[in-house]
Amino acid sequence: MSTPSQESHVAIIGGGFSGILTAVNLVRLSRRPLRISLINHARPAGRGIAYGTRRPEHLLNVAARNMSAFPDWPDHFVRWLRTRSEYDSVPDHELREKFIPRMTYGDYLRGLIHHFLQSDGVGQAPVTFDLIEGEACDLEPTEAGLTVRLSDGRGLSVDRVVLATGNEPPMGLPGAEALSDHPGWVGNPWSDWERNLPESTGTIILLGTGLTTVDAIITLRALGWLGTMHAVSRHGWLPHAHFRGVDYAEFPPAGVDLASLGLEPLIELMEKHCQILREAGHNPAIIVDKMRPHTQRIWHEFSLEERHTFARDHAARWNVLRHRIAPEIHAQVAGSQITGQLRVHSAMIERVEAAGDRIRVCLDDGKELEGDLVINATGPQTRFTATRSGFLQNLLHRGLVSPDDMDMGI
Known part of the structure; x- marks a missing residue:
């Protein structure tokens, strides 16, 4: 492994949204010399399944104002849109609320590659970036770190690996x-x-x-x-459909820690406030929006039984309100x-x-x-151990990764 004064080598497996943003933020934020190798297969980097569509009728599911790649630059995407001829005369208040074609967002990601990953001097420390077109098929531990094996026989010695392999293909159906x-x-x-x-x-x-x-x-x-x-x-x-929300300050109730409630009391509390909103003529999905800052802690605090119960009985409804x-x-x-x-x-x-x-x-x-x-169109396979990725199966067999208790991820 490299020392703090040496160049560290990071491999990112996958060139979709997550892989590109990982690379871009490493370039932006790294305070030490760094080499990044992004290993991409099949689709052009930055154009994974979501943003690789060439159909102009496929729109983002989030308004432009909330689609910046950088939380510390919230207007980055909207300002980038101003460089496009089709948006340069759209009033700002309209542009911020527009749902932009997903292929245009793919152009945005490609622009990030050019600016941050293929230009010099944009980060705080010297960074070398390599875009490797190839398919990762295995990962081997070594005394010095790890070796990424590619399907064409090449090997890449690295210090760390980021898995950004994206969603699985749709689940199989009987017959x-x-x-x-x-x-x-x-x-x-x-x-x-x-x-x-x-x-x-x-x-x-x-x-x-x-x-x-x-x-x-x-x-x-x-x-x-x-x-x-x-x-x-x-x-x-x-x-x-997306909707204009209202300022509903009654949820979460003052003094209530949502993560400490447990599943059933939380569901009861949500249903109570959803009903209040319905009776007032408002969309109950407002409660889902109010939950967003708390969901990671809530999930972490759920028992395994509560997680299984949520996945079986409530996840479908939650996803409809959220997506x-x-x-x-x-x-x-x-x-x-x-x-x-x-x-x-x-x-x-x-x-x-x-x-x-x-x-x-x-x-x-x-x-x-x-x-x-x-x-x-049943959605991606969600059981991690049932992955059809030979690369991920090899990591499982080597014991380099293991499924979580829900078998939904690592």
Whole structure:
């Protein structure tokens, strides 16, 4: 390992948002000589799944005013937008509230790479940055530190490693393996599936009702596709729209430490205040916003049993309230429901199977849906030990990482 006066070598595995921001902040804040090697695979650095979209209708889910990459420079993103011709004449109060295309945010991240990682003299200490195009496949401890093994046989000796590998692919579904070569099955919702759409009299089934499904609905509308869409999830809850909140000072109540309450008393307290807000004509999701500064401590204080109970009984509702979308996107999704083009089903998916040229989706309520195209938008795999990443599996086998008690991460 390096001494404080020597150059320390840090490898960052993953070139999406988290990897880029880790590298940028190391450059900004390091007070000692540093070498950074960012190992990126498949997509251009800074353009991971979220910000690598090339669809202009895919918008950020947060207003521009809250999308700065730097908490100590809260207007950094808005000021950067001013350098773009499409925003240079937008009034400031409007620009701050806009929901910007995600591909534009990808441009922003690419700009950070150029300014902070590929320019000299922007940090407090000498920093060398290398962008390595390759796939990390293993990590070997050595007497001097660690060696990152790449799939092409290269090895990189480093002092520390940051894992920024992003979300897992969607979870598997019963019967899906047999459909891998079926033209109507889309196992990866972030592929270019829109290039092979069925006729406008056809049917598309979206498995899931979260943010990825919303992306698909918006893309189908943008393309002018006129067929029928079905969306299926356990509760059938679609994301809510962002809204203007109110100053609700009654939550958390004065003198109440939310982290010390435990799960059930906390749920009761939240439901009580949600009801107060409903009766006053306000959106109860305000309570979720008021919870944000406390959620990490609350989760840390929960017992393992409480965490499992929350994940089983409350997480779906929490995520619907927390993961909001741009009002203009919400209006389009609602419009598809009103016209009958989009039909939402509340049911569990028992299995998927081929039905000739189509695919059949069997639900636990006895219903069967058939589609010309079925897209698995059920969300990323969340069990860490079930990861399909060979790199992460190797780290598990070596004992370099271990799953947490919930098997949701390290």
